[in-house]
Amino acid sequence: MSIIEIKNLAKSFGGLSAVLNFNFRLDENELVGLIGPNGAGKTTVFNLITGVYKPDQGSIIFDGEEIVGRPPYNICARGIARTFQNIRLFNDLSVLDNVKIAAHKDVSYGLLSTIFRAPAFFRGEKQIEQESLKYLEIFKLADKKDELARNLPYGEQRRLEIARALATGPKLLILDEPAAGMNPQETKDLMNLIEWIRSDFNLTILLIEHDMSLVMGVCERIYVLDYGQIIAHGKPEEIRNNKQVIQAYLGEEVE
Amino acid sequence: MPLPLLKEVAIMLEFSQQLINGLSLGAIYALIALGYTMVYGIILLINFAHGDIMMVGAFVGFYSITLLGSNIVAAMIFAMIACAILGVVIEKIAYRPLRNSTRIAALITAIGMSLFLEYATIFLLGPQQKVFPQSAFPLQQYEIMGLLITNKDIFIIVSAVVLMIILQFIIKQTKTGKAMRAVSVDREAAVLMGISVDKTISITFAIGSALAAAAGVMIGVYYNTVNPLMGIIPGLKAFVAAVLGGIGLIPGAMVGGFVLGILETFVSGYGSSLYRDAVAFGVLILILLIKPTGLLGKNTGEKV
């Protein structure tokens, strides 16, 4: 059952083509990777899927409906959540508050309850607090819940970003270089975490990564992007030995 | 002469007269707008204090004429030098520390600097306006083909055009100009090319402020008075002109300045003078809502 299907996606900036002829499909519960040299357009693809950019042409069907042209907050409400290449936490908010924001789109009380502090407000806040704490516990961040997000060490900031994305209750989770800046042990822990949340939360996961051990280790399928176009697609073993992929990463062969 | 023909000639004359008035006003707006646009182009800051730098220029020109007895051209040169220095100093103390802060922080500081210039002038020189003595520039009117042109109009338009030509030369033909363009486009790359960003930004402020000073002296000449708050409204209008033409683009400032000047003169001449000031605000709101990049601006999607 396909959860997201992209056809003929294209986007250019000021005459420069960033993504072209992009065709892509994810089935439920898959764990798929998107790799390619720097500047290949991977984050642009993520931005197109999540609605940050509007494509020049093409269609993106998520969960049976066209999402091209919809605003990002609507796409999130439909079940796509993401993390960012350069961490984008709410720096001046606490760790707990960062996660609580993910719950806002489904908030159970209204403005009037807020202003007049009706019982619905207290009930709703308690619910949000409990849910958010649950996510922090999963990601082993509960003991730092009142810490300002900006004060966390780098690895924990990345975990917080994933926790926050997960707290929106998505069907599709998009991770943009989640292992960036991590040492081998942290990367291995991350691999286990990704596989665990995929099964426990019944997610489909798409990830961009440069760390090949992570990509080859967890991804069931891999798409390779170069200069905005897909140059290869298949299982990890196929990709590993693909000449075009190797050439894209290493440049022209020097004889 | 048959009556209908007289009427058409009268309309033509009226139109051309307004056009000349509009060109004078437009020249002044264009000069001030150039300063806004150059600074915005290079550090993405709306220099709120720019109109007040113009005011300081007007005052320097005033004292130059009344205390030193210099002629109008010398006064303008003094004003330009003084304001060039002022612009560089302001950039160094107030804007440079915030170069890596949010644009909002820099904007608030610019507001503070604007208020400071205005009220420091009031504090030191008093709030009343100062009037140029009659002898300063005797008004001379020339009649060409039925149109009235004063020597003030000629002075303003000619000086403005000369200054703009000089500016174009600096931007296009000198190393400094190339550096300014480079820093505007990509600051980090400019550094890697060995360009001193600090120096280039200082020069930009110097040139922009000098042009504003020239405009200030022209306004002083035009209205025969200077006062500490004279920079506010023209400053705002010149900013609108810069946005209208395309903020950050030098030709845009020139185009925007003349268009706004002519537009305002026509509205005031043919419509109601009460709404004269509203023209600028109206234009600003329309531009920001319809095409924020201005008349000459391009709509490039930004790559995040």
Place this chain on the structure above:
Amino acid sequence: MQEKKRNWLSFGGEVLILAAIFTIVQYAITAGLLNQYYQINLASMVINIILAVSLNLINGFTGQLSLGHAGFMAVGAYASVIMTNMLGYPFIAGLLMACLAAALAGFIIGVPTLRLKGDYLAIATLAFGEVIRVVLQNIDAVNGPAGIVGISRLTTWPWLFGAMLLTILVVVNLVNSSYGRAIISVREDEIASELMGINTTSYKVLAFVFGAMFAGLAGALYAHYFYIIKPETFNFLKSFDILVMVVLGGLGSTTGAVIAAMFITVLTAVLQSFPAIRMILYALTLIIVMIYRPQGLMGNRELSRQTFGRIWGGRK
């Protein structure tokens, strides 16, 4: 249970303190202990507090620089006076109309302008503030530039106190909620906020409308205390006055806004005969705070129950 009991106790304590403040001041006024000068400054102080707290919601919590706040004050002032002086309705009706009119103005201006980024938004709000002023100057029905004189003195201490309390309560309650978190997330990182499911434009407009509404309330109170209103009263210099309070107090701290508003009111009174010096001090405040302590007095910390508990209870 203990926690709940403690909460009710401190809540009761807060109510008591507020009641005490209200009664003491009311008594001082009725007994004639406060002369005209002090009363005028007291009124100004409360009005400034309402203005600062409401602007802080927009500039501080939502992170959108609005430079036209005085325009909303004008809308509220004129709307209320039309209701009371011209149409003969009671004061409460004037106040309600002021809030409504200003909120509406906030919505009409907010929806198009809040799509703009940072400094463009700031300039647009400044322009709109001036447009409001120019429009009022050209409406003969309200006397244009001469303004309206002889407005009945309907603003009294109970009204002022009540309005101030209402403003602070609403803002604080709003900010300390999921909606408040959503608003703050817009300030922190608009793109991330949008991608977490928050319709950032809606929330910017929400904060803008609330902020405008309370500015309108302040305008109505102002009009019915100071007898006269003219379009010139509500120019961009007034907007800058309020900006100085918010910047000084700390963008994002309601407590800071209150404290700064009180301080600025006192400063204005002290420097009444030296307006140029006062403006120079404002100017230097903006410049120095932005360069050396951009978080202002309070940063985004607040004086809260927790803080008081810590001070009095000696707990950590």
